[in-house]
Amino acid sequence: MMYMHYCKRCHRVYMLNGHKQNCPKCREHITELKISYMDYVAMDMESREQLCCCCADDTQLRKLSTTYRMYKYSKWYKELQTQFPQTTIITYPAADRTPMENAVSMG
Numbered sequence: 001m002m003y004m005h006y007c008k009r010c011h012r013v014y015m016l017n018g019h020k021q022n023c024p025k026c027r028e029h030i031t032e033l034k035i036s037y038m039d040y041v042a043m044d045m046e047s048r049e050q051l052c053c054c055c056a057d058d059t060q061l062r063k064l065s066t067t068y069r070m071y072k073y074s075k076w077y078k079e080l081q082t083q084f085p086q087t088t089i090i091t092y093p094a095a096d097r098t099p100m101e102n103a104v105s106m107g
Contacts, residue, residue: 002037005030006055006065013052015040031055034066 005014007023007030014024015037023030035051043051054060 004033004035004037004040006033006052006061007031008056008061011052011056013040013048013055031061031065032067033064035064 002015002017003019005016005020005023006012007014007026007028009026009028010023012023012025013033014020014030016024019032020030022028033055040048040051051064055064
C-alpha cells in the first residue's frame with residue numbers, strides 16, 4: 001500500500017510503500033501524512049506545491065501528519081526491538097500499606 005511522507009530536510013513529499021521512517025534520499029526521519037495516496041495523485045501540480053509549502057511549516061506539518069498506530073507490528077519496529085532488548089520491571093505491593101489507603105470518598 002502507498003503512503004504519503006514528507007522529508008523536512010529535503011523539502012519533498014514522497015509516495016512510499018508501507019509506513020517508512022527514513023527518507024529514501026537523505027536517510028533522515030520523515031513524517032507520515034494524513035493525505036491518502038489517491039487524494040495526492042488526484043491533485044494538480046499547484047496543489048502539490050502548496051502541500052509541500054504547508055509541510056515546511058512545523059505547525060501545519062503537525063496538523064497534516066499522522067501516527068501509524070500499528071507500528072508495533074511492523075518490520076522496522078520488530079528489528080529495533082531486537083537491537084534494544086526491553087527491561088522488565090516487576091512491582092510488589094508494600095506489606096505495611098492497606099489497599100485503597102489513598103482513596104477519597106464522595107459523601
